[in-house]
Amino acid sequence: MKARVYVSFKPTVLDPQGVAVRSALHSLGFDQVDDVRQGKFFEILLAGGLSAAEARRQIEAMAQDVLANPVIEDYQFELIE
């Protein structure tokens, strides 16, 4: 079973990478870009034999405890297959 966890800064937290990317895009002529936010994602392959509910529980725990910093970051996840 495979899962994807998406982690990004909370909307109220400044995202300097996103600001830098927007500025780079503008300087290359992509003037239509109003805003850029950057995040990261993790593609996690879980061992076979887990139920979807158990996989969901484990992925939630990993996201909360390891992959994201809940003070400044939000996360979302999806089970893919």
Next chain:
Amino acid sequence: MKARVYVSFKPTVLDPQGVAVRSALHSLGFDQVDDVRQGKFFEILLAGGLSAAEARRQIEAMAQDVLANPVIEDYQFELIE
């Protein structure tokens, strides 16, 4: 209009961050994790008034020229709204 661009290493390229995350998860007791690959994503807000086709063309150009390094990275994108 909003788009999301996902960038990750090609499957044949070593992903040291993913390896480190897998190892951290194992050491915390998440033994079911077989593999982790890490990537990044960009949430791009485009100015209103662009057609979907034009937005798609611009996002493709940004991904190809700026956001990803096509030698070692793959990208995917989706228009969200």
